[in-house]
Amino acid sequence: LTLLCLGNGESPGKMAFSRFPILLALAFSSFSFVLSHLNREMWFQDFFPPNMCPINAKDNTFYGIMFDAGSTGTRIHIYTFVQKSPENLPELEGEIFESVKPGLSAYADQPEKGAETVKRLLDMAIDAVPPHLWKKTPVVLKATAGLRLLSEEKAQSLLLEVREVFEESPFLVPEDSVSIMDGSYEALGAALSMMLFAGQLSGQNQHTVGTLDLGGASTQITFLPQFEETLKETPGDFLTSFEMFNSTYKLYTHSYLGFGLKAARLAILGALNVEAVDGQMFRSSCLPKQLEAEWHFGGMKYRYGGNKEGETGFKPCYLEVLKVVEGKLHQPDEIRGRSFYAFSYYYDRAVDTNLIDYEQGGVLEVRDFERKAEEVCDNMEKYNSASPFLCMDLVYITALLKEGFGFRDNTLLQLTKKVNNVETSWTLGATFHLLQSLGITY
Numbered sequence: 001l002t003l004l005c006l007g008n009g010e011s012p013g014k015m016a017f018s019r020f021p022i023l024l025a026l027a028f029s030s031f032s033f034v035l036s037h038l039n040r041e042m043w044f045q046d047f048f049p050p051n052m053c054p055i056n057a058k059d060n061t062f063y064g065i066m067f068d069a070g071s072t073g074t075r076i077h078i079y080t081f082v083q084k085s086p087e088n089l090p091e092l093e094g095e096i097f098e099s100v101k102p103g104l105s106a107y108a109d110q111p112e113k114g115a116e117t118v119k120r121l122l123d124m125a126i127d128a129v130p131p132h133l134w135k136k137t138p139v140v141l142k143a144t145a146g147l148r149l150l151s152e153e154k155a156q157s158l159l160l161e162v163r164e165v166f167e168e169s170p171f172l173v174p175e176d177s178v179s180i181m182d183g184s185y186e187a188l189g190a191a192l193s194m195m196l197f198a199g200q201l202s203g204q205n206q207h208t209v210g211t212l213d214l215g216g217a218s219t220q221i222t223f224l225p226q227f228e229e230t231l232k233e234t235p236g237d238f239l240t241s242f243e244m245f246n247s248t249y250k251l252y253t254h255s256y257l258g259f260g261l262k263a264a265r266l267a268i269l270g271a272l273n274v275e276a277v278d279g280q281m282f283r284s285s286c287l288p289k290q291l292e293a294e295w296h297f298g299g300m301k302y303r304y305g306g307n308k309e310g311e312t313g314f315k316p317c318y319l320e321v322l323k324v325v326e327g328k329l330h331q332p333d334e335i336r337g338r339s340f341y342a343f344s345y346y347y348d349r350a351v352d353t354n355l356i357d358y359e360q361g362g363v364l365e366v367r368d369f370e371r372k373a374e375e376v377c378d379n380m381e382k383y384n385s386a387s388p389f390l391c392m393d394l395v396y397i398t399a400l401l402k403e404g405f406g407f408r409d410n411t412l413l414q415l416t417k418k419v420n421n422v423e424t425s426w427t428l429g430a431t432f433h434l435l436q437s438l439g440i441t442y
């Protein structure tokens with residue numbers, strides 16, 4: 001049985017580490033057990049008594065630096081791992097996290113300035129990682145949907161500048177350290193992260209690990225199919241196999257480019273992939289009637305506004321949004337009876353509308369988003385100050401879940417931002433995978 005634990009750590013740098021002595025345990029080798037047993041909590045409790053994780057071990061530490069160049073911001077995750085013995089898996093000890101806005105794609109025409117934002121974040125790692133470990137600490141940047149949407153030339157010159165920043169740093173720069181990440185790798189990272197976190201999350205009688213991530217430009221769905229039927233009915237490019245710890249896992253995973261929350265706003269407004277947007281006014285029944293404003297996204301400027309004369313509110317808005325999602329996404333039958341972990345904008349919008357607490361997160365049903373969407377859209381003047389897009393965003397989330405993926409009204413979503421101070425991001429899984437593939441242990 002292999003174990004991964006998270007002890008409480010002291011920060012070697014300026015930032016605070018997770019101080020919770022938590023168990024972050026996972027038996028990858030027993031993952032098939034998860035597939036055949038319905039109660040995940042039971043799986044966890046039976047296999048990982050908390051006292052199996054020694055606390056506060058500080059020797060044999062190593063680090064991994066992962067940049068998430070997202071469409072709305074760039075984030076650095078500096079992970080600390082401790083390897084207690086060669087036969088055990090490394091244990092995650094803590095994370096230092098910082099982010100800047102806007103994302104790299106906003107610097108499409110000023111690549112050097114974009115790289116400068118990365119350099120400022122990387123300076124934090126210089127403080128955080130002890131100098132004698134710099135050469136053993138890999139630094140990697142993976143760009144997601146924002147850069148996927150830029151022209152090849154602009155994206156490449158941004159990545160080149162970032163690569164130079166890395167080369168000038170004292171860290172280990174692996175081959176291909178700066179790249180646009182394949183959407184399925186993003187989903188794989190998220191699934192791996194969730195597997196790492198699985199033991200920590202409160203059980204809602206979840207059957208297995210499934211994740212939903214709603215970014216700015218793209219959205220991902222990932223789960224480990226339980227039924228042979230799902231594998232048979234799913235198009236080949238929605239299935240990914242990966243090797244980890246001498247086992248092969250088959251994941252259902254897909255990234256839908258252009259279905260992130262912000263890209264969806266443009267699609268709903270009819271402004272996605274429109275060449276000459278300057279001066280054009282895009283209107284929607286999902287926006288306050290009198291609204292007229294400008295919005296900057298991905299280096300473009302859009303003018304948008306409400307239906308001055310026409311209808312506004314939940315019903316007309318839902319019909320508008322439906323055109324963007326209906327029939328556009330693959331609907332695996334199996335997910336209907338499943339619960340999923342949901343991150344990113346699912347989380348942010350649930351917080352914005354008091355559906356969940358910012359610190360605690362929470363469990364929602366799909367219909368909670370729908371009810372909130374109705375409430376906000378039919379009283380837009382009341383919610384106008386929060387964000388003019390609140391109605392549109394909530395309707396999009398509802399329609400994406402129901403009509404897009406085909407979830408039921410009562411499908412449970414576990415909304416989670418952090419597990420004991422570690423960000424629930426694809427980056428943890430991707431870093432873990434990276435360290436394993438580089439053979440980096442103490």
Ligand SMILES: Nc1nc2c(ncn2[C@@H]2O[C@H](COP(=O)(O)OP(=O)(O)O)[C@@H](O)[C@H]2O)c(=O)[nH]1
Binds near residue numbers: 068145214345418425
């Ligand atoms: N929990 C968590 N959420 C994040 C993190 N980074 C970004 N997000 C969320 O991701 C969303 C933005 O997506 P982004 O990554 O910029 O766009 P993408 O390129 O389409 O994936 C927002 O809801 C952020 O709050 C992170 O490290 N942890």
Ligand SMILES: [Ca+2]
Binds near residue numbers: 071144215
């Ligand atoms: Ca993202």
